[in-house]
Amino acid sequence: MATATTPINSERWAHLPEGMRQEIDVFETELRRVQAGQMSEKVFLEFRLRHGTYGQRQEGVQMQRIKIPMGMLTADQMTKLADITEEYAVGVCHITTRQDIQCHFVDINDSPNMMRRLAEAGITTKEACGNTVRNVTCCPTAGVCQDEAFDATPHAWAMAYFMLRHSDAQNFGRKFKISYSGCADHACGLARMHDIGAVAKIQEIDGRQVEGFEVYVGGGLGSLPHQAKLYSEFVPADEMLPLAQSIARVFARLGEKQNRSKARMKFLLAKLGMDEFRRLVAEERARLPKDPAWDAQIAKACAEIDEQPLKPPSAMPTASDPELARWLDTNVHPHKQDGYSMVEVFLPLGDISSEQMRRLADLCRKHVKNTIRTSVDQNLLIRWVTNEDLPAVYQGLKELELAEMGAGRLQDITACPGTDSCKLGISSSRGLAADLHKKFKNGMSDLADRDDLKIKISGCFNSCGQHHIADIGLFGSVQRKGQKTAPVFQLVLGGTTKSNAKSYGLTVSKVSSHQVSDAIRKLTTFYDAEKKEGETLADVVERVGRARIRDLVGGYSALPTYEQAPELYKDIRQPWEYTKSIGVGECAGEMIDQAEFLLEDADRLNFEASLALEEGKSGDAAAKSFEGCKKAADALLFTKGLLLSDNYDTVGEFRKLFYDTDVFLKPFAENFFRAADEGSEVSAERARLRTEEATLFIECAQGVYSQA
């Protein structure tokens, strides 16, 4: 079994991009160190979250979240995802409400090789979880949407890769979410529920049509949802990256770090007010050193993203087969480019098996050129399908059991993982979604294809299922009667995904898990009877008042006793008695200061230096031990407000702030300065001495930090 000192088999992975290979090697090193008791569990927790490795409800296994920026997938990536979920998880790829892929029941010892194999396909898990910039989402129809202002894809891409690993995004008190929308009216981008939501817009400036974005900030769901506020009616596209960097700096500097439940940026914005927030952001913007990456990332995105169809355009076929006709109606959407369509693959509960994913990749290779995207509705969208191919695609999907009709309709329910795997889950969101899915085929089939209502289900109040923006939202709760507790769902009405999630719902009543389908039936009947021209359910609820709605469904909150109805004291699809069991969510785990991470890096590098010495690699050892000292120095400089992205001179600033001021033990500091002058071409003996000096330097830095 691998131990903390077992060398990592880097040779095997030499073909990976250097940066990614090293990053994953570091992950494996730290994993072994924490397993050997050489690293703080607390720091490792945030460290592994920042690699998308998330502890499940069940002890000893992980959920691995895999970042899919903008939901963009190639067929080769789909094949790779199929392989790794088959071997390391339970053979299921789960699509999340933020366009990521997750897989469950992973042994953490498999995580490094999972990451390496994903890296072979250009996929990273970095910063998929943790107090970082999470996956940047984008309309899955961006680029082919008939209503978009322009294709937001390259801009979202540039943002995703600019902010990934950015030094200004490493010291947040909580997660940070960014989304891009191609237009204001449709639901796809959900701009108003993000920390930064960008809605594409074209403005005429000096006679030119300039691409840019209407920018909203400070949105977020969670237990206390906040609508994002308008930050600017127009930000030119080439200003988005520096704007995001400036906002990140303000959030990192002023955001709450102690009280985890108040640490999202929405709370900072509420505290400061928009005027002060804008002022602070402008201040940061003014002092940002020019970063060539601002332009380079967009240029790179425009060069690399060049979606093309595989086949020429063609006419829409006539469908004599009624099943094909129905599938064309519900699952196929028109492109803005004539002759092509988008095919939406409806995945109940967002799940696709490894083999289905693999064979779907094969099907895609026959019909399109790597133009597949995940959606926040937990489906897959295949773009650029030439119309005459649609019957063949349908047939191919049928053979894979992936031709279920009704994508985007009422039966297409969004649900978070809930009590299946999440520590915070209270009721079984997936059990309920599966039960409703079954009922929409039998018993509620008359409602299944409605396109005017959406159901979203969360396992608890934290809204990972986005229940706040559903027409009919549900979140897991519990109700006690005597000595027994029953799983229930809170019904949330008044939300909408329309206009980028312009309104959030409020709770109306509790409903037993087993009675949700009845409540939905009642609500839809009521809505049909009451609605006026063009009214959404939210409009009706607002017009008639919540009291009336409560009268309608309030009866479901009256829970019979256990003796009267024991079946209500079991969760859906769970034939055992329900008990509420929640743990500490890792999503809101303890915040780890960037200085702590840097000191941890320092320890690790010095440890690697000692390994290099054992292998007779003096130059490597000297370089690593010096790098370790630099990290420790950066940690202390961070406590003085210096930011890595300011590109300061570490040795010079350290001398000024810690050596000249007598804060740091001078002999140890002088070793550091001497190492900076020497470089890494030193004798074996000197390399060994340097490693010992580095140990002392890092220890001293820990001491100074502990008193900062």
Next chain:
Amino acid sequence: MDKDLQRIELKMLVDGPDQPNLDSLLSVFDRWRKQDNAPSEWIDLADYAHMPKGPGVLMAGKRENFGVNLIDPGPGIFFTGKKDYSGSTADRFVEAFRRCLTLAGALLAETEYPAAHSPRTGDWLVVVNDRLDFPNTAETDGEIRPGLEAALGRVFGEGTFTLTRDEDPSHRLGYRVQAASALSLGELASRANG
């Protein structure tokens, strides 16, 4: 062979409809996950019954996963071994069969097991669930096959089965094992234990 064969997957196909109702297994696995000191080191059950051709309902464990899945070529009782195999290649496959047959016997003895899905004890898939060290190539087949055949000889009887490799390079290294005449589950288990 200098590679460490640990991830051995077995699947015993069952009769009955392609989309069996697996809900009754939820109660079974609820009981199993409460077992103390189970050799499989159970973690929890996982319910994927909503997926046609999916992983079905299963128990996830540290030593192996086990359950009934609906993946092609059809529904079957599956076992995904993960660790604690030692000895020769043949020893490891025999051990995998021993563990799988023990669990299968326990599952079939449960009253809730759907009777319509009787096991086809002579119709198996054997998969090496490890593309990294055991890619699906003729070379790896050459490394594995002798040990696998020896193991199958011990479990099913020498010369009583056919072994056909799945040559699809996108699939894991895997084989269809079809016995000429089907021994009972008990007989197979006894031979694997022997």
